[in-house]
Amino acid sequence: MSVFLDFEASSLSKHSYPIEVAWVFEDGRARSFLIKRIPGWTDWSSEAEALHGISREQLARDGVDVSTIVSEMVETLADHDLSASAPSWDGKWLSALLRAAGNPSHELRLRKSDEAFLDLAKEVAGSSVSDKDIEDFVSDIIERTEPSSPPHRALPDALLELDRWKLVREEARDLQAKRP
Structure with missing residues (x-):
């Protein structure tokens, strides 16, 4: 897990x-x-x-x-x-x-959390999505979820990574569903 x-x-x-x-x-x-x-x-x-x-x-x-x-x-x-x-x-x-x-x-x-996000996106989206597209996809999610003023506390920071992981999983499902 x-x-x-x-x-x-x-x-x-x-x-x-x-x-x-x-x-x-x-x-x-x-x-x-x-x-x-x-x-x-x-x-x-x-x-x-x-x-x-x-x-x-x-x-x-x-x-x-x-x-x-x-x-x-x-x-x-x-x-x-x-x-x-x-x-x-x-x-x-x-x-x-x-x-x-x-x-x-x-x-x-x-x-690195980013590696976990990439692995999850590849697993969920499947082989029909290129590695470059997966990298861009994960980078976009990280950018979109970057807080304007980070909390600098351990639990909120860890929860941010979990939120990103969940978003990668959810959006990778959508990405996979859109592929022919």
């Missing part, structure tokens, strides 16, 4: 760490956590805080221990197709979270 995952982080520096994670399954089941900082995670950007609105105090108060989060993630997500809109960044924070809990950094792997 497809699952869309997103992180928010302390900054975009190489020393950043994850502060929020959320995932949503293609059937709509979702989970979200604020992440309690561990010793060694010290990087912080006030600019990033202004974007996501999550303070250090909120993390200290409401954050969940990394071991609890990772345990649920591995148990819940291990056998699913995990995608993220920015897998290089989200993968970095996923690896940091896994390592912080003592797990292998590549225990869970992400791919």
Whole structure:
């Protein structure tokens, strides 16, 4: 089953760490956590805080221990197709979270959501639609659904990817039905 995952982080520096994670399954089941900082995670950007609105105090108060989060993630997500809109960044924070809990950094792997959208569109539309048309089709959906002001929170960002996935599936059915 497809699952869309997103992180928010302390900054975009190489020393950043994850502060929020959320995932949503293609059937709509979702989970979200604020992440309690561990010793060694010290990087912080006030600019990033202004974007996501999550303070250090909120993390200290409401954050969940990394071991609890990772345990649920591995148990819940291990056998699913995990995608993220920015897998290089989200993968970095996923690896940091896994390592912080003592797990292998590549225990869970992400791919780019766009790839999941392309695979779904090809599957639904069938072989009568060219790869170029499928790529243009998916690009158009992504452009049309780009929010004017992104929420910069993990769950809304993951839900946006799910909404795109559903739209690709729905419109690919229509595309396939129009083909001779």
